[in-house]
Amino acid sequence: xxxxxxxxxxxxxxxxxxxxxxxxxxxxxxxxxxxxxxxxxxxxxxxxxxx
Numbered sequence: 185x186x187x188x189x190x191x192x193x194x195x196x197x198x199x200x201x202x203x204x205x206x207x208x209x210x211x212x213x214x215x216x217x218x219x220x221x222x223x224x225x226x227x228x229x230x231x232x233x234x235x
Contacts, residue, residue: 202210 201213205213
């Protein structure tokens with residue numbers, strides 16, 4: 185059930201950001217967060233290999 189709570193929270197954040205930011209800013213934020221996610225995945229993969 186925890187995953188459902190996370191999805192609800194993320195959906196709420198996305199809706200609130202969409203109210204506050206214009207389309208250009210939303211696109212930039214989306215791209216930046218995608219890069220952050222990719223970096224975190226790479227770091228996690230490297231950490232698991234070194235253990």
